[in-house]
Amino acid sequence: xxxxxxxxxxxxxxxxxxxxxxDGRLLDGRLVGFDDHMNVVLxxxxxxxxxxxxxxxxxxxxxxxxxxxxxxxxxxxxxx
Amino acid sequence: xxxxxxxxxxxxxxxxxxxxxxDGRLLDGRLVGFDDHMNVVLxxxxxxxxxxxxxxxxxxxxxxxxxxxxxxxxxxxxxx
Amino acid sequence: xxxxxxxxxxxxxxxxxxxxxxDGRLLDGRLVGFDDHMNVVLxxxxxxxxxxxxxxxxxxxxxxxxxxxxxxxxxxxxxx
Amino acid sequence: xxxxxxxxxxxxxxxxxxxxxxDGRLLDGRLVGFDDHMNVVLxxxxxxxxxxxxxxxxxxxxxxxxxxxxxxxxxxxxxx
Amino acid sequence: xxxxxxxxxxxxxxxxxxxxxxDGRLLDGRLVGFDDHMNVVLxxxxxxxxxxxxxxxxxxxxxxxxxxxxxxxxxxxxxx
Amino acid sequence: xxxxxxxxxxxxxxxxxxxxxxDGRLLDGRLVGFDDHMNVVLxxxxxxxxxxxxxxxxxxxxxxxxxxxxxxxxxxxxxx
Amino acid sequence: xxxxxxxxxxxxxxxxxxxxxxDGRLLDGRLVGFDDHMNVVLxxxxxxxxxxxxxxxxxxxxxxxxxxxxxxxxxxxxxx
Numbered sequence: 400x401x402x403x404x405x406x407x408x409x410x411x412x413x414x415x416x417x418x419x420x421x422d423g424r425l426l427d428g429r430l431v432g433f434d435d436h437m438n439v440v441l442x443x444x445x446x447x448x449x450x451x452x453x454x455x456x457x458x459x460x461x462x463x464x465x466x467x468x469x470x471x472x473x474x475x476x477x478x479x
Numbered sequence: 480x481x482x483x484x485x486x487x488x489x490x491x492x493x494x495x496x497x498x499x500x501x502d503g504r505l506l507d508g509r510l511v512g513f514d515d516h517m518n519v520v521l522x523x524x525x526x527x528x529x530x531x532x533x534x535x536x537x538x539x540x541x542x543x544x545x546x547x548x549x550x551x552x553x554x555x556x557x558x559x
Numbered sequence: 560x561x562x563x564x565x566x567x568x569x570x571x572x573x574x575x576x577x578x579x580x581x582d583g584r585l586l587d588g589r590l591v592g593f594d595d596h597m598n599v600v601l602x603x604x605x606x607x608x609x610x611x612x613x614x615x616x617x618x619x620x621x622x623x624x625x626x627x628x629x630x631x632x633x634x635x636x637x638x639x
Numbered sequence: 640x641x642x643x644x645x646x647x648x649x650x651x652x653x654x655x656x657x658x659x660x661x662d663g664r665l666l667d668g669r670l671v672g673f674d675d676h677m678n679v680v681l682x683x684x685x686x687x688x689x690x691x692x693x694x695x696x697x698x699x700x701x702x703x704x705x706x707x708x709x710x711x712x713x714x715x716x717x718x719x
Numbered sequence: 720x721x722x723x724x725x726x727x728x729x730x731x732x733x734x735x736x737x738x739x740x741x742d743g744r745l746l747d748g749r750l751v752g753f754d755d756h757m758n759v760v761l762x763x764x765x766x767x768x769x770x771x772x773x774x775x776x777x778x779x780x781x782x783x784x785x786x787x788x789x790x791x792x793x794x795x796x797x798x799x
Numbered sequence: 800x801x802x803x804x805x806x807x808x809x810x811x812x813x814x815x816x817x818x819x820x821x822d823g824r825l826l827d828g829r830l831v832g833f834d835d836h837m838n839v840v841l842x843x844x845x846x847x848x849x850x851x852x853x854x855x856x857x858x859x860x861x862x863x864x865x866x867x868x869x870x871x872x873x874x875x876x877x878x879x
Numbered sequence: 880x881x882x883x884x885x886x887x888x889x890x891x892x893x894x895x896x897x898x899x900x901x902d903g904r905l906l907d908g909r910l911v912g913f914d915d916h917m918n919v920v921l922x923x924x925x926x927x928x929x930x931x932x933x934x935x936x937x938x939x940x941x942x943x944x945x946x947x948x949x950x951x952x953x954x955x956x957x958x959x
Contacts, residue, residue, distance in 0.1 A: 401572050401591060401592050402591050402600055403593070403594050403600070404592060404593070404594050404598035404599065404600055404619050405594070406592065407591075407592060407600045407617065407619050412481050421582075421624070422503075422546070423582075426547070431481060431482050431487075432481050432482040432483045432484060432486065432487060433483070433484070434483050434484050434485070437598070437619075438484035438517070439484065440482055440483070440484055440487045444549070454552045455547075455549045455552065456549055456550050456552040457487065457550055458548070458549040459487050459488060459517075459547060459548045459549070460546070460547045461542065461545050461546060461547065462621065463543070463623065464501070464547075465621050466582070466620070466621060466624045467615075467619060467620045467621065467624075468618070468619045469604070469616055469617065469618040469619070470617055472614045472615065472616040492641050500706065502663075502706070511641060511642050512641050512644060512646065512647060513643070514643050514644050514645065518644035518677070519644065520642055520643070520644055520647045535707075535709045535712065536709055536710050536711075536712040537647065537709065537710055538707050538708070538709040539647050539677075539707060539708045540706070540707045541702065541706060541707065543703065544661070544706045544707075561751060561752050562752040563752045563753070563754050563760070564752060564753070564754050564758035564759065564779050565754070566752065567752060567779050581742075581784070583742075597779075597781055622781065626740065626742070626780070626781060627746070627778050627779060627780045627781065627784075628779045629764070629776055629777065629778040629779070630776050630777055632774045632775065652801050660866060662821075662823075662866070666867070671801060671802050671807075672801050672802040672804060672806065672807060673804070674803050674804050674805065678804035678837070679804065680802055680803070680804055680807045684869070694872045695867075695869045695872065696869055696870050696871075696872040697807065697869065697870055698867050698868070698869040699804050699807050699808060699837075699867060699868045699869070700866070700867045701837055701865050703863065704821070704866045721892050721911060721912050722911050722912040722920055723912045723913070723920070724912060724913070724914050724918035724919065724920050724939050726912065727911075727912060727920045727937065727939050728939060741902075741944070743902075757918070757939075757941055782941065783943070785941050786900065786902070786940070786941060786944045787906070787939060787941065787944075788938070788939045789924070789935045789936055789938040789939070790936050790937055792934045792935065792936040812881050820946065822901075822903075822946070826947070831881060831882050831887075832881050832883045832884060832886065833883070833884070834883050834884050838884035838917070840882055840883070840884050840887045844949070854952045855949045855952065856949055856950050856951075856952040857887065857949065857950055858947050858948070859884050859887050859917075859947060859948045859949070860946070861917055861942065861946060861947065863943065864901070864946045864947075
């Protein structure tokens, strides 16, 4: 069954996602919104910095900086 | 409840926000405007430089340089 | 017989593909969707890191970061 | 009171502004024009080079190279 | 006789071409398709890595990463 | 008096201008044409290389590589 | 007399031109075509590599990688 990128994003609304940025950083949070440019809004967001996590609250990420967005896999490494 | 990136920006008008730029710099200030390109206008803006903060007054930031925009979290580190 | 890039992507739906990103990383997974910007959706995706593979589950990759997308060649090196 | 980026630029016509470029350079001058791409025209412009300032006269800056544009703050450091 | 870039690509359908990417890599293969963004599809494609060639099979290359596309010159160096 | 970037370019037709490129190089020449992308045509153009100047004749510069365009200031340093 | 960038390119059809790419390389060849994005087609093209020249035959260069295009100046350095 085919599923376009924007349809896939729509299905992830309300779920925890991991966003990898172009500069290599990883953000995580609950996806609460997105648009056609793949700009996204995360709630209860955090940024992984080595072993710690910086709390960011609600964050708006510009799509042009996003490499990929995924759903954390149970049992996988915490930073994945 | 879903909330698009531009709706989220609209809700932040008048609030203090932190903007992370592509070159790693952090700007903060009161959000007074934005447009579809995510160009933003900050008032009483400042730029974090190590431990000090440079006052910039009113600043217009080009959206193409913005990685993310967030609301500072109470109790979190000052630079977050 | 000519075959446009989007037609070629359409034929690959449901198949295992390898995606090379601008930062040199290789993702693999089953292609479940794409759009005109070459944003793609991979299922059972993974990321090659040296000799290991990090499981990513379902991943949405922003087309602007993609260099090339190919079908793994039987008998070729695993990372190809 | 909300104020869009282009409205903010319009208010700055005739005033001294500081423009930070992507390569880190700072230009200053009197803003005499701009367009939707945030291309700007500065008069009596100069470029800060360490402690000195190179005179450029009238300069047209391509918006795609601009990070931010601000009004110099009285009493702040000269290069701000 | 003038020949636009897309007309030139059309004439190369079915022929062996060499594609130089922004990161310096060279891909070769039989051109089977392209579009207005200069996204291309290569069949029996390979990637030159030093003295060896990695087989890629059918590959879709995103135009934004392409520097130039040429027809190998008989008698020229293999990597040209 | 306000003056848009394209109006400013129009006024500079026939005059000597200096163009700074993203890679830091400086081109100079007589401006004979431009378009909406800020692509420009220079005549009797040259490129500053350290203390020498390489003659380029007529040159078409792609706007996406241009940082700024200015009119040389009498009495200022030759490379300004 | 004003001459837009595309008009200037049109006048160069059939002539030998030098194209400087973003990565610093220089291509030369006879201009046989171009389009609005400044994608160009060169015939009998070559690439300068130090003191030698690699023959490329017919080459299609993506405009987004082009810094400038010029007509070689008689008597100037061969690589100009």
